[in-house]
Amino acid sequence: MPDKVLVYSRFPKAQLTRFGERYEILNAAGQRPDEAFAAGDLADIRAMIAAGGAPLGGEVMDTLPNLGAIVCYGTGYDGIDLAAAAQRGIAVGHSPGANAASVADIAVTLMLAAVRRLPVADNYVRSGDWAGRKPSPMMRPQAGMRGRKVGVYGMGEIGRKIAARVAAFETEIGYFSRTRYDDLPYHYLPSLAALADWCSVLMIAVRAGADNVNAVDADILRRLGSDGFVVNIARGSVIDEPALVAALTDGTIAGAGLDVFTKEPHAPDALTALPKVVLAPHLGGHTLESHVAMQDCVLANLEAFFAGRPLAYPVAARSN
Amino acid sequence: MPDKVLVYSRFPKAQLTRFGERYEILNAAGQRPDEAFAAGDLADIRAMIAAGGAPLGGEVMDTLPNLGAIVCYGTGYDGIDLAAAAQRGIAVGHSPGANAASVADIAVTLMLAAVRRLPVADNYVRSGDWAGRKPSPMMRPQAGMRGRKVGVYGMGEIGRKIAARVAAFETEIGYFSRTRYDDLPYHYLPSLAALADWCSVLMIAVRAGADNVNAVDADILRRLGSDGFVVNIARGSVIDEPALVAALTDGTIAGAGLDVFTKEPHAPDALTALPKVVLAPHLGGHTLESHVAMQDCVLANLEAFFAGRPLAYPVAARSN
Numbered sequence: 073m074p075d076k077v078l079v080y081s082r083f084p085k086a087q088l089t090r091f092g093e094r095y096e097i098l099n100a101a102g103q104r105p106d107e108a109f110a111a112g113d114l115a116d117i118r119a120m121i122a123a124g125g126a127p128l129g130g131e132v133m134d135t136l137p138n139l140g141a142i143v144c145y146g147t148g149y150d151g152i153d154l155a156a157a158a159q160r161g162i163a164v165g166h167s168p169g170a171n172a173a174s175v176a177d178i179a180v181t182l183m184l185a186a187v188r189r190l191p192v193a194d195n196y197v198r199s200g201d202w203a204g205r206k207p208s209p210m211m212r213p214q215a216g217m218r219g220r221k222v223g224v225y226g227m228g229e230i231g232r233k234i235a236a237r238v239a240a241f242e243t244e245i246g247y248f249s250r251t252r253y254d255d256l257p258y259h260y261l262p263s264l265a266a267l268a269d270w271c272s273v274l275m276i277a278v279r280a281g282a283d284n285v286n287a288v289d290a291d292i293l294r295r296l297g298s299d300g301f302v303v304n305i306a307r308g309s310v311i312d313e314p315a316l317v318a319a320l321t322d323g324t325i326a327g328a329g330l331d332v333f334t335k336e337p338h339a340p341d342a343l344t345a346l347p348k349v350v351l352a353p354h355l356g357g358h359t360l361e362s363h364v365a366m367q368d369c370v371l372a373n374l375e376a377f378f379a380g381r382p383l384a385y386p387v388a389a390r391s392n
Numbered sequence: 393m394p395d396k397v398l399v400y401s402r403f404p405k406a407q408l409t410r411f412g413e414r415y416e417i418l419n420a421a422g423q424r425p426d427e428a429f430a431a432g433d434l435a436d437i438r439a440m441i442a443a444g445g446a447p448l449g450g451e452v453m454d455t456l457p458n459l460g461a462i463v464c465y466g467t468g469y470d471g472i473d474l475a476a477a478a479q480r481g482i483a484v485g486h487s488p489g490a491n492a493a494s495v496a497d498i499a500v501t502l503m504l505a506a507v508r509r510l511p512v513a514d515n516y517v518r519s520g521d522w523a524g525r526k527p528s529p530m531m532r533p534q535a536g537m538r539g540r541k542v543g544v545y546g547m548g549e550i551g552r553k554i555a556a557r558v559a560a561f562e563t564e565i566g567y568f569s570r571t572r573y574d575d576l577p578y579h580y581l582p583s584l585a586a587l588a589d590w591c592s593v594l595m596i597a598v599r600a601g602a603d604n605v606n607a608v609d610a611d612i613l614r615r616l617g618s619d620g621f622v623v624n625i626a627r628g629s630v631i632d633e634p635a636l637v638a639a640l641t642d643g644t645i646a647g648a649g650l651d652v653f654t655k656e657p658h659a660p661d662a663l664t665a666l667p668k669v670v671l672a673p674h675l676g677g678h679t680l681e682s683h684v685a686m687q688d689c690v691l692a693n694l695e696a697f698f699a700g701r702p703l704a705y706p707v708a709a710r711s712n
Contacts, residue, residue, distance in 0.1 A: 359536030
């Protein structure tokens with residue numbers, strides 16, 4: 073008999089195929105386990121697969137009396153109440169770095185598309201306005217990337233990959249993170265405010281947590297300046313979204329590139345109405361190769377757990 | 393009295409300001425000089441500023457009996473009949489490398505946006521389809537950049553800057569150009585066909601000329617394969633545009649990013665209807681810093697010419 077694994081969050085079916093080949097899957101698909109399944113079905117479930125960003129507190133854990141492991145599909149685990157898990161002796165694992173290249177790629181894609189106004193440009197061609205030589209104030213030359221100071225907030229695996237990519241665009245790279253890394257060739261700034269003063273493009277790559285909710289607020293955005301851009305591929309919680317809308321609307325900053333939002337899958341109408349933002353539906357890690365890598369981590373975690381070993385990729389103390 | 397300079401092509405007014413501070417400008421704005429001005433006004437004009445991509449043959453040169461220099465605003469000079477200019481003793485100058493960083497940035501922007509389907513993603517969020525959890529087949533995970541083989545066609549200044557940027561995305565870089573450069577850390581392929589066989593993303597960075605009209609044709613596109621992308625920031629003439637439309641429509645390749653077209657400012661309806669292409673209105677070099685750099689080159693060329701010296705940036709024999 074294969075071990076039983078509960079899938080807590082809603083995932084596209086194709087992403088669960090490999091788990092189903094190995095385990096008996098009970099797919100709650102975003103419902104509470106005790107609403108999706110009878111208590112008898114849940115009694116012998118010892119492991120659960122979850123998306124790390126969705127809230128998962130003690131009351132959900134308690135629907136599975138024998139739960140021993142929560143395995144996050146992806147690098148994030150900010151939705152998991154780690155204290156509640158620890159109290160119950162539940163190990164929490166994730167997929168560190170598995171999607172870092174794909175997420176860093178989207179960060180740079182959003183940065184370039186925002187700075188060079190790609191969606192506006194694409195629409196200018198598609199609409200026939202270019203062919204009609206219709207003037208477009210949005211298409212006037214703007215400052216590009218060369219010589220820009222780009223600030224990376226958070227220097228974990230994704231932050232490092234963002235920095236390595238952006239440096240190739242003839243920019244200067246600075247960063248702020250909890251830890252200063254002497255092995256990195258980038259300029260260290262001692263606070264987020266100092267980073268925002270220094271740079272004109274702020275790339276948010278910090279691991280989201282209770283201590284950085286709304287960390288990028290009206291003050292930080294003002295420090296970026298009217299030629300400033302903010303790019304967020306971390307979590308919507310790190311930006312004060314109403315402050316961002318206000319800063320974009322009144323020209324406090326020049327633009328933004330956003331893969332994440334406060335209340336996904338909803339992006340505020342005030343954002344979707346703005347041509348100076350570039351939007352993506354949280355697809356940072358959403359490539360074939362990163363899904364395979366994330367699934368590898370999930371399977372390695374489950375295999376270790378059911379073999380009685382420590383998780384292969386436990387969530388670690390924060391360092392970025 | 394300031395020297396008189398004729399502006400042949402149509403440029404936004406803001407791009408001519410610095411020239412007007414130094415010279416007396418006669419702006420033909422895209423008309424034939426002898427249609428825009430009386431013959432008497434043209435008799436003492438010795439220098440002309442032109443966009444390098446627009447046709448400029450001997451019959452136009454002959455409207456200015458004392459023309460001694462054609463100075464191209466930008467790196468390209470493919471529209472200039474160099475033989476006709478040489479016959480008439482007219483020097484031709486351009487702005488080499490001035491916009492290379494900006495153009496390379498757009499090449500990478502288009503590459504990333506095409507591979508990660510950014511316009512589709514942006515529209516998926518903006519339209520409310522994401523919020524409505526409306527399934528989108530276009531948003532299924534695709535192969536990303538990591539591990540891809542990216543081929544650069546043309547290894548001049550722009551090609552080198554493209555290669556340096558794309559290498560930071562954990563890709564392999566190959567190139568084909570007339571010259572093999574032993575100082576470059578990239579894989580050399582002996583022909584465009586061999587390059588297309590080897591890579592899945594083809595970046596066109598070759599200087600356009602009579603010898604590469606329609607060089608990227610149905611055969612080359614077929615070699616890229618169904619996961620293949622083509623990005624063109626050079627000139628529309630280098631791609632067989634109907635073959636590209638066909639290859640995109642029938643799935644021979646996966647997508648394209650285009651900043652240039654055969655008949656600008658017109659992009660074929662068959663292209664603008666396709667969501668798998670990303671389009672831009674020839675804005676590669678269109679940043680504030682690259683306009684300043686291009687204007688610097690134009691002014692340096694004019695100053696040298698009027699001082700009786702050789703042009704500061706004459707068009708050179710092709711090497712890429």
